[in-house]
Amino acid sequence: xxxxxxxxxxxxxxxxxxxxxxxxxxxxxxxxxxxxxxxxxxxxxxxxxxxxxxxxxxxxxxxxxxxxxxxxxxxxxxxxxxxxxxxxxxxxxxxxxxxxxxxxxxxxxxxxxxxxxxxxxxxxxxxxxxxxxxxxxxxxxxxxxxxxxxxxxxxxxxxxxxxxxxxxxxxxxxxxxxxxxxxxxxxxxxxxxxxxxxxxxxxxxxxxxxxxxxxxxxxxxxxxxxxxxxxxxxxxxxxxxxxxxxxxxxxxxxxxxxxxxxxxxxxxxxxxxxxxxxxxxxxxxxxxxxxxxxxxxxxxxxxxxxxxxxxxxxxxxxxxxx
Amino acid sequence: xxxxxxxxxxxxxxxxxxxxxxxxxxxxxxxxxxxxxxxxxxxxxxxxxxxxxxxxxxxxxxxxxxxxxxxxxxxxxxxxxxxxxxxxxxxxxxxxxxxxxxxxxxxxxxxxxxxxxxxxxxxxxxxxxxxxxxxxxxxxxxxxxxxxxxxxxxxxxxxxxxxxxxxxxxxxxxxxxxxxxxxxxxxxxxxxxxxxxxxxxxxxxxxxxxxxxxxxxxxxxxxxxxxxxxxxxxxxxxxxxxxxxxxxxxxxxxxxxxxxxxxxxxxxxxxxxxxxxxxxxxxxxxxxxxxxxxxxxxxxxxxxxxxxxxxxxxxxxxxxxxxxxxxxxxxxxxxxxxxxxxxxxxxxxx
Numbered sequence: 310x311x312x313x314x315x316x317x318x319x320x321x322x323x324x325x326x327x328x329x330x331x332x333x334x335x336x337x338x339x340x341x342x343x344x345x346x347x348x349x350x351x352x353x354x355x356x357x358x359x360x361x362x363x364x365x366x367x368x369x370x371x372x373x374x375x376x377x378x379x380x381x382x383x384x385x386x387x388x389x390x391x392x393x394x395x396x397x398x399x400x401x402x403x404x405x406x407x408x409x410x411x412x413x414x415x416x417x418x419x420x421x422x423x424x425x426x427x428x429x430x431x432x433x434x435x436x437x438x439x440x441x442x443x444x445x446x447x448x449x450x451x452x453x454x455x456x457x458x459x460x461x462x463x464x465x466x467x468x469x470x471x472x473x474x475x476x477x478x479x480x481x482x483x484x485x486x487x488x489x490x491x492x493x494x495x496x497x498x499x500x501x502x503x504x505x506x507x508x509x510x511x512x513x514x515x516x517x518x519x520x521x522x523x524x525x526x527x528x529x530x531x532x533x534x535x536x537x538x539x540x541x542x543x544x545x546x547x548x549x550x551x552x553x554x555x556x557x558x559x560x561x562x563x564x565x566x567x568x569x570x571x572x573x574x575x576x577x578x579x580x581x582x583x584x585x586x587x588x589x590x591x592x593x594x595x596x597x598x599x600x601x602x603x604x605x606x607x608x609x610x611x612x613x614x615x616x617x618x619x620x621x622x623x624x625x626x627x628x629x630x631x
Numbered sequence: 632x633x634x635x636x637x638x639x640x641x642x643x644x645x646x647x648x649x650x651x652x653x654x655x656x657x658x659x660x661x662x663x664x665x666x667x668x669x670x671x672x673x674x675x676x677x678x679x680x681x682x683x684x685x686x687x688x689x690x691x692x693x694x695x696x697x698x699x700x701x702x703x704x705x706x707x708x709x710x711x712x713x714x715x716x717x718x719x720x721x722x723x724x725x726x727x728x729x730x731x732x733x734x735x736x737x738x739x740x741x742x743x744x745x746x747x748x749x750x751x752x753x754x755x756x757x758x759x760x761x762x763x764x765x766x767x768x769x770x771x772x773x774x775x776x777x778x779x780x781x782x783x784x785x786x787x788x789x790x791x792x793x794x795x796x797x798x799x800x801x802x803x804x805x806x807x808x809x810x811x812x813x814x815x816x817x818x819x820x821x822x823x824x825x826x827x828x829x830x831x832x833x834x835x836x837x838x839x840x841x842x843x844x845x846x847x848x849x850x851x852x853x854x855x856x857x858x859x860x861x862x863x864x865x866x867x868x869x870x871x872x873x874x875x876x877x878x879x880x881x882x883x884x885x886x887x888x889x890x891x892x893x894x895x896x897x898x899x900x901x902x903x904x905x906x907x908x909x910x911x912x913x914x915x916x917x918x919x920x921x922x923x924x925x926x927x928x929x930x931x932x933x934x935x936x937x938x939x940x941x942x943x944x945x946x947x948x949x950x951x952x953x954x955x956x957x958x959x960x961x962x963x964x965x966x967x968x969x970x971x972x973x974x975x976x977x978x979x980x981x
Contacts, residue, residue, distance in 0.1 A: 359832035
């Protein structure tokens with residue numbers, strides 16, 4: 310590999326040296342920045358601007374010049390509901406199902422994930438043997454690809470899978486999990502927590518280990534009960550980390566797509582269809598390709614994520630200062 | 632409540648194990664089972680024959696029926712133990728079976744064919760790892776193609792990302808120029824634009840650049856990451872400026888300083904970013920799903936997803952393919968675990 314790269318780098322040096330003579334050292338910085346900025350511009354900022362054009366235009370044509378301007382019609386279509394609480398009364402009922410599914414999913418997933426990550430981190434922070442081993446065990450699923458996670462659990466939960474065999478053996482009896490809307494949703498929350506909790510455990514564990522030991526020693530001197538120590542010392546001192554974890558989990562949760570799409574395909578029916586899947590299906594999977602609706606829905610997700618990211622940056626800054 | 636927390640927060644019980652230690656170890660062992668169990672089950676299942684996979688309830692280890700080469704027969708014959716009749720207890724090889732009756736021979740006496748009810752035969756089984764699931768991937772599917780696509784995307788995207796991001800990080804950490812703050816703000820700005828919310832215009836741009844249904848369409852749009860720039864810049868700031876000045880005295884060009892000094896000195900940060908990039912790209916799903924629609928361009932992830940969606944799920948092949956897909960990541964994990972943990976904890980990204 311190096312034998313290809315080294316000559317390449319020497320080759321780049323020739324024009325770079327010429328530019329250095331031409332521009333001077335400090336302005337050369339822009340040359341170093343250029344590739345990155347072009348990529349950011351082309352694949353991040355330009356799309357954001359174009360997204361507004363898509364959201365306010367109709368037809369299934371991807372070329373912007375061929376798309377008639379329709380004003381806010383896409384948004385009106387998405388928001389056309391008698392009652393927002395009941396997707397059946399909405400014109401674009403699939404969108405609202407996705408919105409509600411995502412809301413429920415994020416609430417449950419983030420709740421369970423932060424809870425279990427905290428529990429696991431606290432246990433790993435105790436004076437236990439083989440901590441490194443246990444830590445990597447909980448972390449391992451984080452590295453698995455979403456499709457692999459989905460297939461592993463699909464194989465376990467299929468009708469004649471090992472889960473049903475176990476339940477038969479205990480006498481409870483098996484079940485065809487993924488054809489039942491509520492169970493499919495429950496298992497979706499489960500596999501998502503299973504796959505990602507190691508990541509948050511790692512962050513929380515780092516937060517716990519940053520709490521100075523002498524604070525605990527002082528508490529022991531004062532004969533504080535363990536519960537009191539936890540409430541008065543651990544929780545307050547961990548709260549900046551908890552906030553980071555919470556916001557990060559929310560940002561990722563809203564964008565959940567891969568593993569659930571491979572796991573249930575969004576079904577049965579629309580029971581596990583989330584908002585990103587809605588965007589994907591309107592824009593890319595279905596016919597006609599409703600780019601306008603997809604872009605309008607993207608814009609709404611973007612606003613939610615923007616707010617969350619701003620909170621995240623604010624939290625990071627506050628933690629860095631404090 | 633107070634008791635639960637006393638076990639969660641207590642440190643070492645002096646001398647012998649406190650009951651809270653037992654509960655902690657219990658929880659952790661359950662964790663091992665829950666986190667590793669499914670993967671172990673997947674790997675074991677991938678070595679089972681189709682017959683064994685259909686079996687319910689399943690057995691833990693892969694079994695296969697023993698076979699023997701018998702003179703006069705081209706194919707190896709299945710072995711059985713006879714449970715009833717004259718031959719009870721003997722091992723026989725089955726030559727034919729139809730309508731509940733079987734024709735068997737004694738392995739030593741292949742000329743003499745004996746007929747008996749199939750119910751009197753009990754299969755002789757041993758633990759056997761069926762590798763056919765794996766070999767058939769190469770024969771029946773375009774597996775090497777998918778593997779190559781995934782590898783090509785991962786390697787190229789990682790290299791390009793490392794180069795582009797480290798160049799930007801170098802400029803932002805080692806040069807004083809007007810507009811630096813603006814550029815930094817711009818990098819922060821891209822943090823707020825995840826790919827998932829600009830899919831439609833991204834699709835158009837990729838299309839206009841002629842990269843649709845090409846591996847480059849997956850590689851290029853994600854090549855610059857704000858995470859990478861920040862991670863590398865944070866590290867490069869700690870490299871003393873005096874080293875650069877000394878090199879400039881020796882008339883080294885800026886590019887040479889970047890390539891010969893900054894890059895080698897930033898190796899730890901670059902290693903962390905490289906591992907993250909490999910992981911991101913190998914596991915990437917949504918964007919390849921949109922860009923690559925022809926099956927010869929599929930990555931492993933897309934191939935896995937499309938095979939499982941077929942009407943009759945071919946579990947034997949699917950399981951083997953899943954194992955091969957997670958293998959490279961598992962290998963990376965085993966060897967570079969420490970870096971991964973630090974990398975993820977310091978960037979907050981995965």
